[in-house]
Amino acid sequence: MLEKLTGTFSDIVRRIGGKSQITEKNIEDAVEEIKMALLEADVNLRVVRRFVNATIEEAKGEKVLRSVDPGQQFVKIVHDRMVALLGDERQDLRLKGPDTQSVILFLGLQGSGKTTSAAKLAARLKKDGRKPLLAACDLVRPAAVEQLRVLGEKAGVPVYHEETKDALKVAKNALVHAKKNGFDTLIVDTAGRLQVDEAMVGEIVAIKKALQPVETILVADSMTGQNAVDIAKTFDEKVELSGVILTKFDSDARGGAALSLRSITGKPILFVGVGEHLEDFEPFYPDRLAGRILGMGDIVSLVEKAQETIDIEEAAELQKKMAKETFSLQDMLEQLERVGKMGSLRAMLEMIPGMAGQISEQDLDISALKSQKAIIQSMTKKERSNHLIIGPSRRKRIARGSGTSVGEVNKLLKQFEKTRQTMRKMAKNKGMAAKMMGMGGF
Ligand SMILES: Nc1nc2c(ncn2[C@@H]2O[C@H](COP(=O)(O)OP(=O)(O)OP(=O)(O)O)[C@@H](O)[C@H]2O)c(=O)[nH]1
Ligand SMILES: [Mg+2]
Structure with missing residues (x-):
C-alpha cells in the first residue's frame, strides 16, 4: 500500500533532510513534488490543499531557513503535517470495564x-x-x-x-x-x-x-x-x-x-x-x-508485531544482531520460517527504516520462500554462519541438496548480501531515525 507515495516522500526526505542550507525555492519545489505525489496517490483534493498550504506557511518562515539544520526542520514539518492528516493521536476502542457489556x-x-x-x-x-x-x-x-x-x-x-x-x-x-x-x-x-x-x-x-x-x-x-x-x-x-x-x-x-x-x-x-x-x-x-x-520506518510496530509471534527474547536478539551486523544465513532461515506466521511480508519489511519504497515485487516472490528455505537448510552449520566460504563447488552441492539450481543459490546469497547491506545502512542512519522518532524535543 502507498508504495509510490512512500517512494516520493522517502526521496524528498533523503534529499532535503541532510541539507545544511536550503532556499525558499527548494521548499517550493519539494512541496510541489509532495502535492503531485499526494494527488497521484488519490488523496482527496481538499486534504491535499490543506496539507500543502499548512506546510508552506510553516516552512517558509525565518525559523526554518535560518536554523542550524533547516533540512531536518523541513522534514519535521512535513512529518508533523502528515501525522495531523492521519489523525494525531492513536484512538483506542472505548470499551467499558469488565463487568458491563x-x-x-x-x-x-x-x-x-x-x-x-x-x-x-x-x-x-x-x-x-x-x-x-x-x-x-x-x-x-x-x-x-x-x-x-x-x-x-x-x-x-x-x-x-x-x-x-x-x-x-x-x-x-x-x-x-x-x-x-x-x-x-x-x-x-x-x-x-x-x-x-x-x-x-x-x-x-x-x-x-x-x-x-x-x-x-x-x-x-x-x-x-x-x-x-x-x-x-x-x-x-x-x-x-x-x-x-x-x-x-x-x-x-x-x-x-x-x-x-x-x-x-x-x-x-x-x-x-x-x-x-x-x-x-x-x-x-x-x-x-x-x-x-516518510521512509523513516516503523521499528516500534515491527518489534511489536515480532513480539506477538516470536517471543520477546528472540525479538531483542534479532534487534541486537541488526545493530551489530552479525546477521547470518541461519538467522535468515529463522526469519523465513517466521514469515508465514507474521502475515504480509511486504507490510513487515516496509516498517524497517530505509526499506520503504525500496522493495520490488521481485524481492517479494513469496513462492520462492520454500526453495530459499531448502537452500539454507542444505548448508552446513559452518556455511550458515559464514557465507563467505561458500565457493563454486559448495554452491553446486547446495543446489543439488535443495533440488534447486546454482543460479538460485547465487540469487539467495546475493539477496542475503543485500539484506546485510541494508541493515548496515540502517545502523548508520540510526542517528537521524532516532531524532525523527523522538520528535517534539527538536
Ligand atoms: N487482503 C485482504 N483481504 C481482506 C482483508 N479484509 C477482508 N479481506 C477479504 O475480503 C473479502 C471480503 O471480506 P468479508 O469479511 O467477507 O467482507 P464483508 O464486508 O463481511 O462482506 P459481506 O458480508 O458480503 O458484505 C474476503 O475474501 C476477505 O478474506 C484485508 O485486510 N486484506
Ligand atoms: Mg460479511
Missing part, C-alpha cells in the same frame, strides 16, 4: 471486510484478556452466518446465531445471551449492501438504538478510491459513526482516499486490516504510519 457494531458496504474484521477484532480482544462474543446479524447473504461461525471457531470466540431473518431480534437476543453468560464484549456483524440504501440503514439504526453500542465502526475497503469518502460521510449522517477500520491495506492500490477519510469525516481510524488471516490486523498509529510514509 460493551457492544461494538460493525457496518459497511458489501465485501468491505466486516465479517473478517469482526473475527480479527474478536481474536485480538480475547488475547487482551477480554471475553468477546460474536453476533451473526447478517441474515441477508445466505452463507454469512456460516462464514462467521468458521472464523469465530478459528479465533476461539463463540458466535451467537439464530435461524431467522430478523437481524434486530438476533442482536437483542445476543446481548441477553452475553449478559447471562458473562461475555464482556459483543461484536455485531451486519449485512452489507452494494450501496447505502434505506433497508440497510433502517436495520442498522434499529440495532444501534436497541444495543447502544460504545463503538459504531465503519469497515471501509481502502481500495475503493474517492468513493470511500462519500460513503463514510453518508453513513455518518445516517447512523453516526465513532470510528473506521480500513481493510485491505496490504493491497497495492493507491490508497490515498483511505488516508483522506480522517481529515474529511473527523472519525479516527482505529485499526487496519493487512491480509486475509486473523492476525493480519494492526492498531492504527498516525505517527508510525507517517514515519513509514
Whole structure:
C-alpha cells in the first residue's frame, strides 16, 4: 500500500533532510513534488490543499531557513503535517470495564471486510484478556452466518446465531445471551449492501438504538478510491459513526482516499486490516504510519508485531544482531520460517527504516520462500554462519541438496548480501531515525 507515495516522500526526505542550507525555492519545489505525489496517490483534493498550504506557511518562515539544520526542520514539518492528516493521536476502542457489556457494531458496504474484521477484532480482544462474543446479524447473504461461525471457531470466540431473518431480534437476543453468560464484549456483524440504501440503514439504526453500542465502526475497503469518502460521510449522517477500520491495506492500490477519510469525516481510524488471516490486523498509529510514509520506518510496530509471534527474547536478539551486523544465513532461515506466521511480508519489511519504497515485487516472490528455505537448510552449520566460504563447488552441492539450481543459490546469497547491506545502512542512519522518532524535543 502507498508504495509510490512512500517512494516520493522517502526521496524528498533523503534529499532535503541532510541539507545544511536550503532556499525558499527548494521548499517550493519539494512541496510541489509532495502535492503531485499526494494527488497521484488519490488523496482527496481538499486534504491535499490543506496539507500543502499548512506546510508552506510553516516552512517558509525565518525559523526554518535560518536554523542550524533547516533540512531536518523541513522534514519535521512535513512529518508533523502528515501525522495531523492521519489523525494525531492513536484512538483506542472505548470499551467499558469488565463487568458491563460493551457492544461494538460493525457496518459497511458489501465485501468491505466486516465479517473478517469482526473475527480479527474478536481474536485480538480475547488475547487482551477480554471475553468477546460474536453476533451473526447478517441474515441477508445466505452463507454469512456460516462464514462467521468458521472464523469465530478459528479465533476461539463463540458466535451467537439464530435461524431467522430478523437481524434486530438476533442482536437483542445476543446481548441477553452475553449478559447471562458473562461475555464482556459483543461484536455485531451486519449485512452489507452494494450501496447505502434505506433497508440497510433502517436495520442498522434499529440495532444501534436497541444495543447502544460504545463503538459504531465503519469497515471501509481502502481500495475503493474517492468513493470511500462519500460513503463514510453518508453513513455518518445516517447512523453516526465513532470510528473506521480500513481493510485491505496490504493491497497495492493507491490508497490515498483511505488516508483522506480522517481529515474529511473527523472519525479516527482505529485499526487496519493487512491480509486475509486473523492476525493480519494492526492498531492504527498516525505517527508510525507517517514515519513509514516518510521512509523513516516503523521499528516500534515491527518489534511489536515480532513480539506477538516470536517471543520477546528472540525479538531483542534479532534487534541486537541488526545493530551489530552479525546477521547470518541461519538467522535468515529463522526469519523465513517466521514469515508465514507474521502475515504480509511486504507490510513487515516496509516498517524497517530505509526499506520503504525500496522493495520490488521481485524481492517479494513469496513462492520462492520454500526453495530459499531448502537452500539454507542444505548448508552446513559452518556455511550458515559464514557465507563467505561458500565457493563454486559448495554452491553446486547446495543446489543439488535443495533440488534447486546454482543460479538460485547465487540469487539467495546475493539477496542475503543485500539484506546485510541494508541493515548496515540502517545502523548508520540510526542517528537521524532516532531524532525523527523522538520528535517534539527538536
Ligand atoms: N487482503 C485482504 N483481504 C481482506 C482483508 N479484509 C477482508 N479481506 C477479504 O475480503 C473479502 C471480503 O471480506 P468479508 O469479511 O467477507 O467482507 P464483508 O464486508 O463481511 O462482506 P459481506 O458480508 O458480503 O458484505 C474476503 O475474501 C476477505 O478474506 C484485508 O485486510 N486484506
Ligand atoms: Mg460479511
